[in-house]
Amino acid sequence: MFEQMENAGLERLHLACDPESGLRAIIAIHSTARGPAIGGCRFITYQSEADAITDATRLARGMSYKAALAGLPHGGAKAVVIKPDHNFDRHALMKSFGRFVQDLAGKYITAMDSGTQTSDMDSISQTTKWVTCTSQTGDPSPYTALGVFEGIKASVKHIHGSDDLHGIHVSLQGLGHVGYAVAELLYKSGAHLTVSDIDNAKVLKAVNELGAKAIAPDRIYGVEADVFCPCGLGAIINDHSLQQLHCRIVAGSANNQLEREEHGELLRRRGILYAPDYLINAGGLIFVAMQHAGQSDAAINSKVRQIGTSLGQLYQQADQEDRCTHRIANERAETIIARAALHSAA
Ligand code: NAD
Numbered sequence: 001m002f003e004q005m006e007n008a009g010l011e012r013l014h015l016a017c018d019p020e021s022g023l024r025a026i027i028a029i030h031s032t033a034r035g036p037a038i039g040g041c042r043f044i045t046y047q048s049e050a051d052a053i054t055d056a057t058r059l060a061r062g063m064s065y066k067a068a069l070a071g072l073p074h075g076g077a078k079a080v081v082i083k084p085d086h087n088f089d090r091h092a093l094m095k096s097f098g099r100f101v102q103d104l105a106g107k108y109i110t111a112m113d114s115g116t117q118t119s120d121m122d123s124i125s126q127t128t129k130w131v132t133c134t135s136q137t138g139d140p141s142p143y144t145a146l147g148v149f150e151g152i153k154a155s156v157k158h159i160h161g162s163d164d165l166h167g168i169h170v171s172l173q174g175l176g177h178v179g180y181a182v183a184e185l186l187y188k189s190g191a192h193l194t195v196s197d198i199d200n201a202k203v204l205k206a207v208n209e210l211g212a213k214a215i216a217p218d219r220i221y222g223v224e225a226d227v228f229c230p231c232g233l234g235a236i237i238n239d240h241s242l243q244q245l246h247c248r249i250v251a252g253s254a255n256n257q258l259e260r261e262e263h264g265e266l267l268r269r270r271g272i273l274y275a276p277d278y279l280i281n282a283g284g285l286i287f288v289a290m291q292h293a294g295q296s297d298a299a300i301n302s303k304v305r306q307i308g309t310s311l312g313q314l315y316q317q318a319d320q321e322d323r324c325t326h327r328i329a330n331e332r333a334e335t336i337i338a339r340a341a342l343h344s345a346a
Contacts, residue, residue, distance in 0.1 A: 001053070008057045011037075011075075014104065021096035022084045026053055027108055029077040030060035033340035036106055036130075037077035038289055039063035040113025041097065043120065045083045056080040062255065063285070065333035066278040068340075069310065070303070072289045075337075077108050083115065094120045098127030106130055111288045112140065132288045140284030143304050145181030147283025148253045150308035151275050152186070152227055155249045158315040159226075159273060163308075166190035171215075171223040171247065174232020175202040178253040178281075182231060183210055196220040197232070221245055228252070235259040237274075242266055251275035264326040275311055276329040282307060 005013055012029040029037045039060065046052040056078045063076025081097050101110050101124065112121060112133040121134040133140060152170070153163040168191045172183055175197045183193055183206055193212035196219070197203050206212040215223060221236075221244040228245060230236045230252035237250065238259035250257070250272055257277045258264050267274045283304040290300045318325045 004054070004057060009061055010057060012107075013053070013057070014100070016097075016100040016103075018096045018099075021092045022086070022088045023093055023096040023100070024049070024052075024082040024084075025079065025097050025100055026056045026082075027077060027079045027100070027104065028053075028056035028060040029075070029108055030064040031075035031337055031341070032107055033337055033344050034068065034075050035073040036109050037063070037075040038067065038072075038109040038111065038132075038285065038292075039077040039079065040111045041079035041081060041116050041120075041124075042113045043081045043083055043115035045085065046080075049082070052080045052082050059255070062278050064337055065330065066282045066285050067289070068333040068336040069279050069329065070282040070286050070307075072286065074109075074289055078113075079108070079110055081116075090120070091123045094123035095127045098124035098131065101130050102128035104130070109289075109292060111285075132292045137291050139177065140287045141177035142181055143287035143300065144178045144253055144281055144284035145185060146301070147286070147304045147307040148178065148182050148229070148231070148251065148280055149185040149189075150305050151280035151311050152182075152229065152249070152251045153189075154308035154311040155251045155273055155275055155315070156226065158312060159248050164190075167192070168227065169194070169225040170227045170229050171220055171225040172196075172212075172229040172231060173217075173220045173236065173252070174230065174254070175199070175206055176231065178284075179229075179231030180206065182229060182253065183212065187211065194220070194223050194225060223247075230254040230257055237263045237267065239263075242270070245270070245272060247272060249273045249275070251280055252277075253281040255281065258326065261326070264324045268324050273315065274325050276314070276326045278333075279311060279314065279329055280307060 014027040016025045059078040067074040109130045118135040124131045157163040171194045187210040195206045195212045196217045203214045221241040224246040227249040228247040234256035
């Protein structure tokens with residue numbers, strides 16, 4: 001386990017077990033050098049406890065990078081509550097998780113993630129104040145979508161010299177909380193959409209409301225489009241999809257899009273511009289962190305819109321240095337975190 005922590009660069013790994021509520025939870029803290037670690041809490045089933053630990057561990061670093069590049073005074077973390085395979089009282093379970101968060105005395109701030117919703121955050125808020133995304137504060141997805149939309153505009157501008165989306169064709173995978181909101185923003189800006197989801201009702205809605213063309217989930221990669229916008233699954237840039245991609249830009253909300261680091265290099269060799277996932281999808285985290293700090297909607301909106309500017313600067317640097325966007329983004333984030341760690345150690 002310690003080797004796994006070292007490989008992931010983790011500062012701390014906390015485990016909690018509460019037989020009364022059925023809680024089995026993990027909080028993986030990557031870094032607190034820039035401030036309290038912040039990151040979502042997953043509530044899904046896992047094949048094994050080791051899988052749950054691996055999931056929390058591998059996602060925590062990305063949250064630190066996301067917070068660092070967004071200029072937020074936070075480190076990154078990820079929590080996992082293993083979904084019990086027997087009957088359980090969800091409210092009691094979440095309250096128990098809240099006590100676990102409270103025990104860390106502000107080193108970790110929790111938020112929504114796969115499988116959790118605002119009502120869970122309400123339950124958690126009964127036992128800790130280190131929680132965001134309650135029904136009073138809201139769902140971060142619209143802000144993630146706004147950041148992705150700004151990122152797509154910046155990417156189109158880099159390729160075509162203008163961020164006018166009229167006539168731009170976007171193939172979009174996953175019409176969930178973020179994906180559908182991105183599709184709406186694109187539609188209103190004059191883009192054409194081809195969409196896929198495993199949930200047919202969502203696809204039908206996009207066809208009817210946004211004039212989108214529907215395509216089967218396994219055929220989305222081969223669509224000839226200006227932009228491929230992945231908003232569903234992780235690891236979707238892989239050996240299989242790379243052979244099929246027919247676009248100039250990959251820019252979407254999904255976390256951990258590159259199955260392996262080398263897939264970013266392969267995108268570049270194929271002349272496809274890649275918007276690093278943790279940079280373009282930072283809007284939700286910006287909302288969560290700034291809202292927790294009591295900042296105004298106007299300030300949050302303005303900060304989320306800066307994602308486009310940051311991406312534009314990254315693309316220029318990548319062109320000048322003839323390097324991959326994701327490698328430059330990783331280096332930038334690592335430098336910011338290392339400087340903060342030096343400062344806090346001094
Ligand atoms: P969601 O669960 O609401 O939506 C995911 C959608 O993808 C669903 O509609 C699902 O049916 C669809 N999907 C699943 N498998 C698919 C497949 N094989 N082909 C096509 N569609 C498929 O999740 P979300 O909150 O919209 O998040 C989407 C992605 O963005 C996730 O990777 C998430 O980690 C990431 N993300 C979300 C946020 C946020 O604020 N919600 C923030 C940062 C990153």
